[in-house]
Amino acid sequence: MTLMIFFLMIIFESATGKLCPLRASIDVLEGEYFFLCYLESMQEHFQEGAYAINWYKDNAGKQELIKESHRIVSQMNFLEFWPVELADSGNYSVIHSNGKQNLTIQKWTLNVLERNKSSCFNKNHLTTEIKSAGTGHSLKCSDLSVSENNSITWYKDCKNYENETELELDFETLTVQHSGIYTCKILISHEGKIYHSTNTIKLVVEEDAPEVVTLEIVGCHEEIETEIGKEEILNCTGFLGYYMPEDASLYWLINQEFPEKCTGIPGTDPSICEEEFKKLQLGNKFYVTRLLQIKKVTDEDMNRNFTCMLQADERTQTKIVKLKKDGKEYDAFVSYLKDCISPTEDEREFALKILPMILEENFGYKLCIFERDVSPGRAVVDDIHSFIDKSRRLIIILSQNYISDRAIYELESGLHKALVERKTKIILIEYMPISDYSFLPESLSLLPSKRVVKWKKDKSLHVNSRFWKNLRYLMPAKPTKKNIKGHYNNLDLGSQGAQPLTEGCEFNGVV
Missing domain, CATH: 3.40.50.10140 (Toll/interleukin-1 receptor homology (TIR) domain)
Structure with missing residues (x-):
């Protein structure tokens, strides 16, 4: 797969009628319906003739084939969870095989967050939208709807909001009083049972227009002084502005190739691995960050380009880090x-x-x-x-x-x-x-x-x-x-x- 396919943050509608967002790191709440998916066009680009499609989950550094059950179902280019559980957190991949070679089509990191039993949402699972009073705006519900007949309910601060039942919540003219935390809940019927999916948005309405900021990676291209055999942890932090875009992503590349993921289990990580993507909020500013671990610097690492790529709102920023031998006094x-x-x-x-x-x-x-x-x-x-x-x-x-x-x-x-x-x-x-x-x-x-x-x-x-x-x-x-x-x-x-x-x-x- 070319890097360009990975980097194009697009959404397409498959034959099943579901939308497939292309993203590498995903947060989802336990107990909700969810699916992983890949673009059907990817398989056409890489495979001709008969091939098999297999889904895998990383277990202690080893890829294990996912066996279908009544809860986890593979359907065309989708892997569905009915529902997702905390134990489903981990690294996933989908591999195509024609009997001669295996080709990894896409990888994901799935983070299943614990449900807040005292609230209708988890504060770590929401996006923030800051808007100006006097303007019109729409809040969009989740993309996980699988049928036009699904029941949709909107809540504001966990209370039913004006009996709204549409996929979008429209405001003709925003006022400061519209500020609040809005949760959209979709009820989905499957094999005689009812499941649900939620999406939560924190809407902040300000009297004056918010400051216009530019997406940027903190710091410029740089050279880091180090020593052969020394451990190095490269940090990349991206400033997103005053809200957290849903499509925000941050990647490390090593000479234009994706590094392996860190397992988090001592003694099992590869010599160079990428840690999980993290989101930060400081005051009213939003950041994303990701670390790249280098266990022991080698001579070969001195000639590599370690590139961090930040993507959000259809914009891309890059930062290149190089290593050089230490000259500290x-x-x-x-x-x-x-x-x-x-x-x-x-x-x-x-x-x-x-x-x-x-x-x-x-x-x-x-x-x-x-x-x-x-x-x-x-x-x-x-x-x-x-x-x-x-x-x-x-x-x-x-x-x-x-x-x-x-x-x-x-x-x-x-x-x-x-x-x-x-x-x-x-x-x-x-x-x-x-x-x-x-x-x-x-x-x-x-x-x-x-x-x-x-x-x-x-x-x-x-x-x-x-x-x-x-x-x-x-x-x-x-x-x-x-x-x-x-x-x-x-x-x-x-x-x-x-x-x-x-x-x-x-x-x-x-x-």
Whole structure:
């Protein structure tokens, strides 16, 4: 199959009368009627003569033939679920075989979402449409209708809406009062039983026209510095605007070929695989994101084009990522409190003494600490950019006092390099307990993996505590040094004390 067929986001009507949307990743609610389908024209393009059509589901990295039952039925170019269940989540494919060769026609990732028993919809299974007051508009029901005789009911905020029973809900003139969550429910009769399918739309009506935005991938074409044998995770994030288009999709290509899907089962993933497509909403802005995992970078990977393609509303954006050998000078740039209104000596000592002593003297890392390594009198802004550029990681020591202009500038510079340029990975150390992260830039939540390592004073002091183990896990790989010191008895730790403990650091992964 050519790539062009995959990329054309079109809809056609088959001989069965059902519409077949071409999409690679699909969300559906448990307990509803649903089907997978492929374009009949595809088989004509690739097959001549007699052939067999088989549907497969990926099970622990192996393709297993789907056996038909009263619930799962194959009909021409459709695989129907009467109804779909949570266990149906997974990767599907349809393969044509003429006895001599097998040809994969199309692949899908099906995500079956749990039904919200206290509501008529699932908040993770809706689209948002933002419109201006005073204009006309129509909300469209699901494309899964299989007969003109199907019963259709519309609900607004889970209450029956004006006895509407049409496939489209028409508004001649929108007002702010029309804002709400609309759910269309289709009842479908099959073999003497009644099934249903729903579609939920969040309609936001504004007095003024919403800002016109352009579909775009976050960041431009880029080169990522890496090392042979190192693990790399490539992130592609697309900004969609102020609503989530139904046809939004995001793909990775490797030299114009589709990568394999990640199984999510340790030890079973291929050397390069693509994770599931995810949707994000930050405030009133919508994003999509997808990760590409490279277990161990090879020389061959250095010559490959890793291309991310974003498609929505009949528009396409691309981003090309290339790998090149690492030329970083430092393992990490350390950013901490410094010049805030009420600095603490403990935090300063942690940043300037404890952190470098353990990471540099015991584990062989090379840190860049601004107060220690930058000559006075130089241009601060230029130096920050330069030293973060030269560092593989950016370590942020967080506390409620982390609000100085320069500290925030360092964080925003690091976020830009992590999120847009993909040159530096960020590590967050929570030095003092933080209950509210609102003082941090909102874009921090767009990082593919935002990890917080918590310092617990006495419990974290020992070199073998969970704090240092978790921190080293997030740092670049280094060979273990044999002369590791087990404690800090030579340090003047003040109120922290010098008695080492072995456990006590929590590790939280925040996405």
